[in-house]
Amino acid sequence: MQVLVIGASRGIGLEFVRQYRAEGHAVTATARDEKGLAVLTELGAKALPLDLLDPRQCTALGRRLEGERFDVAILNAGVYGADKAAPSPPTEAEFDLVMHTNVLGPMRVLPALTDCLAQGARLALLSSRMGSIGLRTSPNGWLYRASKAAANSVLKDASIAFGGRATCVAFHPGWVKTDRGGGQAELSPLEAVQGMRAVLVRLRLTDNGAFLNHNGEALAW
Template identity: 35%
Template structure:
């Protein structure tokens, strides 16, 4: 897919919250956007597509189902994107620790927040232009160095696992010129962040996009926040 006079983005996980805001922000900046939802129902992304004058294509994929990711790859086989941005995140009760979290909850967070995003990177990387960017929505809570308060123990572990797996991916693909970004959007008022979060979506997402654009074509792996600051691993 080629945008006339613009750039192209594939945003995974854009039905609501941060992913939906990413799609809207890139549209506002003149990009051609392909964005995904999970499940067959109508979402806010479909409403956005109705007003996007053909600049937003909605696809369907559940990234925790490898066959669906493979099918998406086949449908997009002739496309080339400047940006692949993977937004995936679920959480659990913040007070749950390794001592009491149900095993199925732990597995759900690890599969959704860590394993599946990296599998998507592996499967869709060839759709990204050689000088393009692959970004994954991480979290400041994935920082081991900055964890001096505890809380959200399982969520933190899942995002730390995501960061570690992306470092391993980067090491295995050290000769790949594509830029790799782990983005920390801040604590944002979404269904995941909750109403007590410090930032609104409008305070976070434009900064996330500015940071991604500032590091485009830079190469290597970077762990950054929505203000463009380096996050300690």
């Protein structure tokens, strides 16, 4: 299988690379600094530089991926950003960092995938249950929540644009022990990624455009 992981220097993205490489799959993965690229190369992945905040690098990614045919594409990169509860406003810089990474980033990368998804490919965007409007009971982290709700909208549109060729889903990975999730989180990256990979394998065409928990359970938008 050919696998693409966007944002793979650490945490959940790196674990996707580890697990797919451990099974011998061909993995292309991105990181935004030399240290991250070296980690990926060490794992036997084809490492490409990508900072989602740099539009030129996103355009260059499209050229670098020309001719590839990915069976699995994981859009993992994301930031939590300023931890403010409603109605405490983010600054413009705080807003831009989170929205540009979590929303504009996927919108910049998805065009690069138009011609390099294999027929029957699976594409997953790492969203968050915090982006669910239907399940919401807390106003904390409202900037991150807004960004993941918007990212869900981006994934839904991608599922329509790519439908017929790829099955596209938004994932809540669970609360995962990473730099983002912290040490108190419920799942190890290993468990979370094992769960999501198993879900990807059993996706059917009718799952296109779904919002799923790491165990495959459907989540309310």
